Amino acid sequence: xxxxxxxxxxxxxxxxxxxxxxxxxxxxxxxxxxxxxxxxxxxxxxxxxxxxxxxxxxxxxxxxxxxxxxxxxxxxxxxxxxxxxxxxxxxxxxxxxxxxxxxxxxxxxxxxxxxxx
Amino acid sequence: xxxxxxxxxxxxxxxxxxxxxxxxxxxxxxxxxxxxxxxxxxxxxxxxxxxxxxxxxxxxxxxxxxxxxxxxxxxxxxxxxxxxxxxxxxxxxxxxxxxxxxxxxxxxxxxxx
Numbered sequence: 001x002x003x004x005x006x007x008x009x010x011x012x013x014x015x016x017x018x019x020x021x022x023x024x025x026x027x028x029x030x031x032x033x034x035x036x037x038x039x040x041x042x043x044x045x046x047x048x049x050x051x052x053x054x055x056x057x058x059x060x061x062x063x064x065x066x067x068x069x070x071x072x073x074x075x076x077x078x079x080x081x082x083x084x085x086x087x088x089x090x091x092x093x094x095x096x097x098x099x100x101x102x103x104x105x106x107x108x109x110x111x112x113x114x115x116x117x
Numbered sequence: 118x119x120x121x122x123x124x125x126x127x128x129x130x131x132x133x134x135x136x137x138x139x140x141x142x143x144x145x146x147x148x149x150x151x152x153x154x155x156x157x158x159x160x161x162x163x164x165x166x167x168x169x170x171x172x173x174x175x176x177x178x179x180x181x182x183x184x185x186x187x188x189x190x191x192x193x194x195x196x197x198x199x200x201x202x203x204x205x206x207x208x209x210x211x212x213x214x215x216x217x218x219x220x221x222x223x224x225x226x227x228x229x230x
Contacts, residue, residue, distance in 0.1 A: 004167040014152075017214075034217050034218075036220075041225075042219045042222065043204060043220045043223045044160070044204065045175060045220075046217055046219065046220075048217075049217055059226070085185070091157075093159055093160075095218075097218075102207065104167060105162040106162070106206075106218055107162075108159035108160055109159060110158075110159055111157075111158065111159045
């Protein structure tokens with residue numbers, strides 16, 4: 001299956017600073033990547049769909065100016081949490097699918113544990 | 118959007134069988150996935166159903182009824198390592214042209230000795 005590499009695995013930052021999370025597709029050219037957020041003991045909540053070469057599509061309630069997504073190439077998508085606050089502390093995971101239909105499973109990065117202090 | 122419901126937690130003993138139910142409400146259904154997620158880790162793929170019926174993969178089986186908007190994941194011969202959260206996810210052909218998955222809240226399965 002496709003390999004998705006996410007970096008960093010964990011990060012601690014001060015309130016008010018920005019954090020960038022990278023998601024790389026190692027063996028597949030991903031025109032689309034998905035960014036999820038997961039709070040403790042809760043499920044994955046889709047934040048946005050990242051499209052190579054165009055603007056990301058954000059889910060309702062997700063601030064696009066706070067969570068900046070850049071998908072400049074077919075193998076790299078980045079999520080930047082700007083002006084981070086303690087309530088942004090969460091587990092952020094990217095994923096990609098190699099197709100949009102059929103039994104094309106989603107492959108996930110390792111996830112990034114963000115703690116804002 | 119789509120409503121995806123599954124139980125919060127289930128407990129079973131080692132060697133037993135557990136069935137995790139998932140109900141969903143959506144139009145343009147295009148497939149249902151089950152994922153396993155251990156604490157602090159990314160989800161891993163377990164199964165996919167798009168047609169009605171049972172799909173069996175070793176100790177894990179998944180069933181789908183599209184008319185009822187219902188699926189279940191069956192875990193047999195439970196092992197301690199099966200203690201994890203099990204996520205039901207649905208993809209919708211009408212709204213998810215990019216193939217995004219919407220996840221249920223997950224069912225925490227606790228396997229006891």
